[in-house]
Amino acid sequence: MAELVPQRTADGSLTLRNAALDEPYHSLHGAVQESTHVFIKAGLEFVGRPHVDVLEVGLGTGLNLLLTWIRCLEGKCTVNYTALEPFPVTEPLLAALDHCADLAWPGLHEPFIARMTVPQQEPCEALGGLRFQLLQQQVQEFQEEAVADVIYFDAFGPPTQPEMWTLDVFQRMFTALRHGGVLVTYCAKGEVRRTMQQAGFSVERLPGPPGKREMLRGRKN
Numbered sequence: 001m002a003e004l005v006p007q008r009t010a011d012g013s014l015t016l017r018n019a020a021l022d023e024p025y026h027s028l029h030g031a032v033q034e035s036t037h038v039f040i041k042a043g044l045e046f047v048g049r050p051h052v053d054v055l056e057v058g059l060g061t062g063l064n065l066l067l068t069w070i071r072c073l074e075g076k077c078t079v080n081y082t083a084l085e086p087f088p089v090t091e092p093l094l095a096a097l098d099h100c101a102d103l104a105w106p107g108l109h110e111p112f113i114a115r116m117t118v119p120q121q122e123p124c125e126a127l128g129g130l131r132f133q134l135l136q137q138q139v140q141e142f143q144e145e146a147v148a149d150v151i152y153f154d155a156f157g158p159p160t161q162p163e164m165w166t167l168d169v170f171q172r173m174f175t176a177l178r179h180g181g182v183l184v185t186y187c188a189k190g191e192v193r194r195t196m197q198q199a200g201f202s203v204e205r206l207p208g209p210p211g212k213r214e215m216l217r218g219r220k221n
């Protein structure tokens with residue numbers, strides 16, 4: 001198991017650093033800032049539906065899950081959230097990160113940890129407008145069709161994990177999306193944009209979160 005170490009980011013929120021890969025789980029300019037900008041605002045809120053099916057690639061510390069859940073609790077939408085994570089983060093590390101305290105939702109701590117550490121691959125009981133399912137599965141094996149309105153594509157960067165950014169993976173993601181759905185990622189590399197286009201996406205370059213010039217959003221027309 002890789003050594004995972006909590007690390008403070010510039011907006012005050014914590015992330016993890018994978019010491020073996022020397023790669024953080026979020027931008028060190030601000031974990032909450034990045035997740036909110038890339039996945040919530042450019043993804044979930046952009047789609048703007050009362051009910052949204054979200055697929056996340058790389059659940060990690062669950063920050064995107066928690067930010068999505070808070071939107072549900074605020075009455076903005078209901079969400080069916082499926083997350084792929086072959087290497088779930090352990091309970092002690094999740095407790096040390098304490099994302100719920102950072103986001104001023106301490107009451108969510110227990111149900112959040114319960115969902116993040118669910119042993120079976122079955123949907124958890126819906127709570128606060130969110131239904132959650134963790135699949136301990138690699139994205140390279142994902143085969144569902146037309147199941148998502150939004151894909152949060154939150155893999156480690158291409159230099160660290162090039163096998164996450166291939167044409168095969170983006171074709172799988174294109175197949176997983178419904179027409180009108182979008183895939184959002186913090187990555188803005190030209191090669192990634194071209195691979196997404198080859199897979200069928202119409203790709204926009206959008207302003208990135210603080211510390212990053214751009215991000216990408218691909219749409220399935």
Ligand SMILES: C[S@@+](CC[C@H](N)C(=O)[O-])C[C@H]1O[C@@H](n2cnc3c(N)ncnc32)[C@H](O)[C@@H]1O
Nearest residue numbers: 058059060061062063064087138139154155156
């Ligand atoms: C950048 S981190 C994700 C950050 C996460 N969204 C969060 O909010 O903490 C990348 C994640 O991708 C996961 N991962 C690695 N290989 C994967 C694969 N083949 N398929 C899906 N996820 C993978 C890693 O375990 C890691 O948790």
